[in-house]
Structure formats: structure tokens, C-alpha cells
Amino acid sequence: MPNNFIQNSDGKNSVLRQAIIAKFVKEGSDSIADISREIGVSIPTVTKLVGELIDEGIIEEIGKLGTSGGRRPSIYGLNPRAGYFVGVEVRAHHISMAITDFKGEICDYQEDIPFAVEKTESSFKALCDFLKDNIGKAGFDRSKILAYGFNFSGRVNSETGYCFSYFISEGRAVCDILRDELDAEVYVENDSRAMTYGEYICGAGNNEKNVLFLNVTWGLGMGMIIDGKLSYGKSGFSGEIGHFPLLNNDQICQCGKIGCLETGASGSAAHRILMEKLAEGRASILSETLEKNGVISLEDIICAVKEEDVLTIEVIEEIGRTLGRALAGLINLFNPELVIIGGKLSATKDYLLLPIKSAVQKHSLNLVNKDTSIKFSKLGKKCGPIGSCMLSRSKLFGLL
Ligand SMILES: [Zn+2]
Known part of the structure; x- marks a missing residue:
């Protein structure tokens, strides 16, 4: 926690300062009377603390309440320039970075x-040097960065700071290396969970309390908001829907098991099914790509769908039907208000969404699925880095 934000006044008030800032982070704007009522502290005390926070540039007056005559109370909100958050999405060969105020x-x-980040301490140090340089080039003073959020694919324990896709050593969590190098608060998270939070706070979410986010990319991941809270499970591994043993397809999953949902409903599944169909001699514009490059990428598959290649569309429809059947089960289990479809394969739009909706209709309980709307991600590729910024802000102020 940055000292100047929370502990600038005497120790007794630091908890109250944090509670006031956290309330603004959560709700955007508020009046002194509302803050006083909600955190159970007298109006004079809140007035004094809000005055201090304004003097320090942490919050600011943003308007007046109501329109009728008489003395209208002021409304306060966060000062956007008080500090910044950096969100970084780490992938096999590239990173994406967002900075929010x-x-x-x-x-x-x-x-x-x-x-390309490797599983070594020196590679993570190089990543930090690169980020420091990049933040400076983007015109930000690093001393104003309040926290960094990183997201990684695979299993991540955000409490201990270990990322199992980038396991370095038993005694040294990735989060500790990043924190030492960046000299600031750092949080690590699973990619699907960060994306979920980004959509929930800044994207397709609209104050729903129960939301599922499906990350349909080369693999299949999921994030869950349950009763307004991001779900973690005991060690941060909840939401591993990709490895739900639902299918009788005799396909070995990347996790080593057989019949995981991911082997029938993901980008890798689309790739496998397409390759099988091409081997059978089915016609597709991708036959030429395969002949020329020796491989077909997920991007090639998405492009072929956009070019209305019938075979590739059939494959995506099959993925949608399988995913929809699994989603029907999830809807019966969780009764969500909103399901968000994100990840690379969501770029195939209605070719994926219509079979999902049809399978949900077919397989879920009618009364339950009436509550659920299914939408695409609004932030697209930005949702992971933005979600990491939002997670680091919420965690810094004790909201998660
Ligand atoms: Zn698996």
C-alpha cells in the first residue's frame, strides 16, 4: 500500500482513509453524508478526512447533488491524476500492456x-527493464505507478504469487521477482480471470452479480463472478472448465487426460477437426495455405471463416454446439445473469454464437436459461491488460 495514500495522517485514521478511497474505487462518486452512513463514522470526521484527501490530490469535488434550491451537498470522486495502474498480459511470444488512471x-x-518471456529469473528481470523503458517512453512517471497487474495463462496462485506455466524455483515466486524489480506493488493472476474482471468492470458487464466469462482461444478457460465476487477456489484454480471431462472422444488433452471439454470446444479443437477434414479430402481455401506453409494457424482459421469458407464454418459450428452443451450445464449450475464469450475464437462472431445459443436452448432447463443473456466480449483483446489494471487497483485498496 503506498504510504502517502493511506498512512499520511495519524495511524488511527489510516483505516478510515482506506475505507473512503475504497468506496470511491467501488462506486465512482459519493457525498459526505453517504460515506458517513456507509462506513459508520461521523460527518465531521469524514469531512476532515475528505478535506485531507483533496489537499493531497487523491480525490476531488466533481459536482453538486440535486437541482432544487437550498444548499446543495458536494459530490466527490477520485482524482484521475492521483496515480496510475499498469496491466500486462504475458503470452508465449508477445506481451500487451495497458495503463489506466x-x-x-x-x-x-x-x-x-x-x-518472449522464459522460465528464468533473468528473463523476468529483462521483462521489467523493458516495461520500465516502455512506461517512460509512453510519457508516464514511474513513481506515480501505484501497482502492476500481470496475467499469465495456466494455473496461477495469486495469493502465493506462483505461476505454474512460468515456474522458476520453489523458493522464488514470479510475483516476488517482479515486485523487487519494479519496486512497487505487484499482483499476478490467471489470464481468464483477469479478462473476466476487465469485462465485468469496464466491458460487457452492467452491474450483474453472477457472470461467467468463457475464454475461447487455443485452449478454453473461464472466469466466474459469483454474488458480485470474483471466484478463486482454494488456490486460485477455479474455473478450469477446459479440463471438465465431458467428452467421449478419446482425444488426449494438453493436461494429459482424455476427453476434456477443451479437446472438443477450443481453438486447438477447431484446428484438429479441420486437419482431419482436410485429410479426408474435403475442399477448403485453407488446403492451399497448408500446402504452402506446411501449417495452419488459429489466425488462418479465423480469416477463413471471415472469408466464408464453408468447411471452416462447419468446424466452428461444431465447436459452438459442443461449447453450448457444456454451457447449458454451467447455466443450470450457476444460474448466471450474463455469459460473456471472449478469446480469439469470438472473432468468428455469429458462426460460433448461434450454435452456442441453440445448444443452450436445447440442453439447459428452460426456466433457468430465461435468466441468462449471452453476449460477446466488449473489450476484445484489451480485456486482459485492462482487467489486470482493474484487479491491481481493487487489490491495492482491499476490495478483492
Ligand atoms: Zn485437460
């Missing part, structure tokens, strides 16, 4: 910057 508005966003 104190209010959560995006100030800078850079996508798919080539950078």
Missing part, C-alpha cells in the same frame, strides 16, 4: 509487443 480510464494501450 486512478479512475480506471485507459491512458495507454499497446498490443502484441514482441517479447
Whole structure:
């Protein structure tokens, strides 16, 4: 926690200062009377603390309440320039980075910057040097960065700071290396969970309390908001829907098991099914790509769908039907208000969404699925880095 934000006044008031800032982070704006009522502290005390926070540039007056005559109380909100948050999405060969201000508005966003992070301490140090340089070049003073959020694919324990896709050693969590190098608060998170939070706070979410986010990319991940809270499970591994043993397809999953949902409903599944169909001699514009390059990428598959290649569309429809059947089960289990479909394969739009909706209709309990709307991600590729910024802000002020 940055000292100047919470502990500037005497120790007794530091908890109250944090509670006031956290309330603004959560609700955007508020009056002194409302803050006083909610945190159970007298109006004079809140007035004094709010005055201090204004003097220090942490919050500011943003308007007056109501329109009728008489003395109208002031409304306060976070000062956007009080500090910044950096969100970094780490992928196999590139990173994406977002910077948001104190209010959560995006100030800078850079996508798919080539950078291959390896499972070594020196590689993470190089990543930090690269980020420091990049933040400076984007025009930000690093001393104003309040926290960094990183997201990684695979299993991540955000409490201990270990990322199992980038396991370095038993005694040294990735989060500790990053914190030492960046000299600031750092939080690590699973990619699907960070994306979920980004959509929930800044994207397709609209104050729902129960939301599922499906990350349909090369693999299949999920994040869950249950009763307004991001779900973690005991060690941060909840939401591993990709490895739900639902299918009788005799396909070995990347986790080593057989019949995981991911082997029938993901980008890798689309790739496998397409390759099988091409081997059978089915016609597709991708036959030429395969002949020329020797491989077909997920991007090639998405492009072929956009070019209305019938075979590739059939494959995506099959993925949608399988995913929809699994989603029907999830809807019966969780009774969510909103399901968000995100990840790379969501770029295939209705070719994926219509079979999902049809399968949900077919397989879920009618009364339950009436409550649920299914939408695409609004932030697209930005949701991971932005989600990491929002997570680091919420965690810094004790909201998660
Ligand atoms: Zn698996």
C-alpha cells in the first residue's frame, strides 16, 4: 500500500482513509453524508478526512447533488491524476500492456509487443527493464505507478504469487521477482480471470452479480463472478472448465487426460477437426495455405471463416454446439445473469454464437436459461491488460 495514500495522517485514521478511497474505487462518486452512513463514522470526521484527501490530490469535488434550491451537498470522486495502474498480459511470444488512471480510464494501450518471456529469473528481470523503458517512453512517471497487474495463462496462485506455466524455483515466486524489480506493488493472476474482471468492470458487464466469462482461444478457460465476487477456489484454480471431462472422444488433452471439454470446444479443437477434414479430402481455401506453409494457424482459421469458407464454418459450428452443451450445464449450475464469450475464437462472431445459443436452448432447463443473456466480449483483446489494471487497483485498496 503506498504510504502517502493511506498512512499520511495519524495511524488511527489510516483505516478510515482506506475505507473512503475504497468506496470511491467501488462506486465512482459519493457525498459526505453517504460515506458517513456507509462506513459508520461521523460527518465531521469524514469531512476532515475528505478535506485531507483533496489537499493531497487523491480525490476531488466533481459536482453538486440535486437541482432544487437550498444548499446543495458536494459530490466527490477520485482524482484521475492521483496515480496510475499498469496491466500486462504475458503470452508465449508477445506481451500487451495497458495503463489506466486512478479512475480506471485507459491512458495507454499497446498490443502484441514482441517479447518472449522464459522460465528464468533473468528473463523476468529483462521483462521489467523493458516495461520500465516502455512506461517512460509512453510519457508516464514511474513513481506515480501505484501497482502492476500481470496475467499469465495456466494455473496461477495469486495469493502465493506462483505461476505454474512460468515456474522458476520453489523458493522464488514470479510475483516476488517482479515486485523487487519494479519496486512497487505487484499482483499476478490467471489470464481468464483477469479478462473476466476487465469485462465485468469496464466491458460487457452492467452491474450483474453472477457472470461467467468463457475464454475461447487455443485452449478454453473461464472466469466466474459469483454474488458480485470474483471466484478463486482454494488456490486460485477455479474455473478450469477446459479440463471438465465431458467428452467421449478419446482425444488426449494438453493436461494429459482424455476427453476434456477443451479437446472438443477450443481453438486447438477447431484446428484438429479441420486437419482431419482436410485429410479426408474435403475442399477448403485453407488446403492451399497448408500446402504452402506446411501449417495452419488459429489466425488462418479465423480469416477463413471471415472469408466464408464453408468447411471452416462447419468446424466452428461444431465447436459452438459442443461449447453450448457444456454451457447449458454451467447455466443450470450457476444460474448466471450474463455469459460473456471472449478469446480469439469470438472473432468468428455469429458462426460460433448461434450454435452456442441453440445448444443452450436445447440442453439447459428452460426456466433457468430465461435468466441468462449471452453476449460477446466488449473489450476484445484489451480485456486482459485492462482487467489486470482493474484487479491491481481493487487489490491495492482491499476490495478483492
Ligand atoms: Zn485437460
